[in-house]
Amino acid sequence: MKLARWWLPLALLLIWQGLSMAGVLPAYKLPSPWAVIQGFGELAVKGMPPGQLLQWHLLYSLLRVGIGFLAAALIGVPLGLALGAFAPLRGAINPIIEVLRPVPPLAWIPIAILWFGIGLPSAGFIIFLGAFFPIVLNTTAGVLEVNPVLVEAVRTLGAGRREIVSKVLLPGSLPNIFVGVRVGLGIGWMTLVAAEFTGVRSGYGLGYMIMTARDIQRPDEIIAGMAVIGLVGLGIDWLVRLAQRRLVPWRDGGGA
């Protein structure tokens, strides 16, 4: 990582710190970066509410995202492949997707609570919705982008329907599937925290932690929580890109 890329954020942090110390920024509205770092330490050691440590909040949040995202991928990728491969199915299902897709995942929260109650299934469902549509749509687009000559070539080499899917359409749409996964995970992660604002039964979750910090007027811990969300989101995206480089090596030289 080059230092040159980081000079601006670092400079802004320093200015922020300076303004806080000069008393320009009131600490009860925007605590200084240093106070946020201390708040972060407190979250990790003492917890918020006391005894419920940051690590556990993070773990629960990751678990919810993991479950929702996994369900979205397990249903979304095969559905996207099917939609890409069979035009009649695409024609039948696309209108449904087009109507459901613009409904923000958060707008599903009330009905999700009604169906699943407050708790993991509800949060998982919301994240599922956030991640599902980008995965389906990108997978379908990926299939449609596969050069039809490749399908014909493997047919002359003896491929049946199943092999056309497994040996051509799936690997051929993998680059687009990754785009869907990255977008889906990003939306899922954003959605999750908001979903946790509305309630969790376990008493754990980053969103829940932040709301608790707000209830007892701890802006330093609120911002520390937000920073954790941002950094973990960045980390997740980094992991997906790493997997992408591993699984899509033929894209390295460009052209395909």
Add this chain to the structure above:
Amino acid sequence: MTLRVENLTKSYPAQGEGDAVPVLAGLEATVGQGRFVSLIGPSGCGKTTLLRIIAGLEPADQGRVLLDGQAMTKPSARVGMVFQQYALLPWRTCLGNVELGLEMAGRGAAQRRQEARAYLDAFGLAEFAGRYPHQLSGGMQQRVAIARTLILGPELVLMDEPFGSLDSQTRNALQEFLLKVWSGRGDTIVFVTHNVDEAVFLSDEVLVLSARPARVLKRLLIDEPRPRDRTSQASNAVRREILDLLSSQREI
């Protein structure tokens, strides 16, 4: 293996308002065992459509494709095809591409790897086994594609302008390569090209097709022994005849 094409008729639906476009209208042809036959004709005359129907990639409206008297309607292990755009799977290495057909034939992993390596060796491609297609030149990619088709031992090999997107040096080299590979085998080859020199250099016979809808204008036999001299008088005479036939088909 004898290929017989009977009364093949095919038209494509019109774009917009006009009538359907007839591409083949009662085309008849016979290709004998072990023959290298080129199809040549004005561009857009339906050569590729004919090849695709023989390959079973597309149905004919009427007529039949017979292999030793047996009607063919879908892709078969007896028929292989090589495409102009190589059609290698970009996510597989050369070795992986050559293994592809064996894989689908249910051959075990170790065995198909060994067979594919032997083929790449014989084709002078051993050092490229681990490369991806985009890392190779067009000529190399087409060699891999030919290996991928021939390893399955098809009795009939269809080639759709396989050297059409190569520069003329590479094209000549690949023509010689193809003849060398083919000389050791009994395959029948049907080779679509719009390059007269190529057809004359390679083929035992050349079927000159008419403008759309395609029919066989003339069947020319080329008896000259191989390797052929591209500039011999005999070759020139055949070339002239083909060029005359083709220009008679020109609309402008």
